[in-house]
Amino acid sequence: MSKPKLTVYYYPKCGTCRKALKWLQENGYELDLHDLFEQSPDKDTVAEWVSLSGLPVKKFFNTSGEVYKELKLKDKLPTLSDEEQIELLASNGRLVKRPVVTDGKTATVGFKEEEFSRVWPGAKV
Incomplete structure (x- = not known):
């Protein structure tokens, strides 16, 4: 059974992203890569992520990032x-x-x- 092609939104210089890409590739996934810093996702794309993940929107924020801190989102997001x-x-x-x-x-x-x-099956554990 062939695995679905996965779309990955990432930043090439991010260590966590590199680990994730390596893991997915080692587990036989074909990847369609989108650099988040080159092109921000549109509202429909972000809304789809939230819907598909079942997670609250706030889980999609990079809370340790500079922009998050500059915009003081820790205080603003709940409102x-x-x-x-x-x-x-x-x-x-x-x-x-x-x-x-x-x-x-x-x-x-x-x-x-x-x-x-768990989510991307066929993986070696």
């Missing part, structure tokens, strides 16, 4: 609607926690090997 948070994520790819991996049916954010083994 924003989901729609406003999605617009914010779509406005700047640097705000997105990475990598975001999707096959169009589900989505994961960040990289934890245990979660990847």
Whole structure:
């Protein structure tokens, strides 16, 4: 059975992203890569990630990033609607926690090997 092609939103210089890409490639996935810093995702894309992942929008924010801190989002996010948070994520790819991996049916954010083994099957543990 062939594995689905995965779309990965990432930043090439991010160590976590590199680990995730290596893991996915070693487990036989073909990847369609999108550099978040070169091109921010649009609102529909971000909304789809949220919907497919089942996670709250706030889980998609890179809380340790410079832009997050500069915009003082720690204090602002709780006051924003989901729609406003999605617009914010779509406005700047640097705000997105990475990598975001999707096959169009589900989505994961960040990289934890245990979660990847569960969500992206056929993996060696």
